[in-house]
Amino acid sequence: MPHHAHPTQHDDRHHRRTWRQFFQVMGPGIVSGAADNDPAGVVTYVQVGATTGTGLLWLMLLSTPMLYYLEEMSTRLGIVTKRGICRNLRVHYSHRAAAALIIPVVLANVITTGADLSGASAALHLLTGIAWEWWTIPLAALTASTLVFASYRTISRFLLLLTPLFVLYIITGFIVHPQWNAVLRATFIPSMAFTPTFLTAALGLLGATLTPYMFFWQTTEEIEAHRKVEDLPHQNLDVAVGMVYANLVFYFIILVAGVVFYGKGVRIETVADAAASLRPLAGPNAGLLFALGILASGILSIPVMAACSAYGLAELFGWVGGLDKKVWQARGFYLLLTGALGVGAAIALLHISPVDLLFWSQVINGFLLPPLF
DSSP states (O other): OOOOOOHHHHHHHHHHHHHHHHHHHOSHHHHHHHHTSOHHHHHHHHHHHHHHTTTTHHHHHHHHHHHHHHHHHHHHHHHHHOSOHHHHHHHHTOHHHHHHHHHHHHHHHHHHHHHHHHHHHHHHHHHHOSOTHHHHHHHHHHHHHHHHHSOHHHHHHHHHHHGGGGHHHHHHHHHTOOOHHHHHHHHHSOOOOOSHHHHHHHHHHHHHHSOTHHHHHHHHHHHHTTOOGGGHHHHHHHHHHHHHHHHHHHHHHHHHHHHHHTTTTOOOOSHHHHHGGGHHHHGGGHHHHHHHHHHHHHHHHHHHHHHHHHHHHHHHHTOOOOTTSOGGGOHHHHHHHHHHHHHHHHHHTTOOOHHHHHHHHHHHHHHHHHHHO
């Protein structure tokens, strides 16, 4: 007589298999969400809070489903077509359409790469006392060597390990004791002030949140991870977790900066000024913690942006590309990657204030959103 497994045992095995599969595919969405917490984004949200208080929290809430659906579409595109965004445009439309999309994105990416190199260098200045200009080229060189000589799997695992650092902003949000009634009102009831400061802050917020490079990265990361169509439900959850996590961090950065800085005549001109947002949590160690957070976010995001620029241009030119390829297999791709880092380093060394470069790079991203989407 055949032995039939008890239904409960079968269900248990099914659930274990489902969770095991989920944890195997988790990662790209969370990495993309964490990479959106780059130095440019962090400083931009501090500026938004310092200049508008909690007045733009509603826009943060509104952008969350927008961010999720754009990332989810990017995930689906990569898994189903096994092609990046630019290559899909070439296949289904034209080379000209692909160029019209990717060239502005690459330009914005390179500017943001320079801004993030500048921000990470400024963080190292806070940590060491050595002028930030001396750190820019070594950081760019370290990033290039990591991307060229390390495997994709190693890079992805390392990036994922850095993501918990941003929880500090959420903790600080409760320590500063905001007026929660006013916070909830600002979150769910939109308000606008048609002033240059408010509108620029809104544009910077959208540029930092819906930053174009994330969608290119999400698509190519799914391709390099060799995801299958049956992985899509788990990947959608991965994307949802990553995007909600990212926007929750953004929300609390704005909230903390609004409570600490808004209406007190404080101008955020240096990374040290922005670091004061963590003083309620860390006291005299605020500069240290903020610098470590900015440095970690730079290490997380600079490789992503440089790789996205290289991916997009390689697809436009029809070249073989990918971080899972050896240098001899994708020479053009790695040349583009190191070139993006080199130009970014040159931008960082233009002696523009790191805070200004970080903020205005996101305003540029904000201007790009309407024609791109």
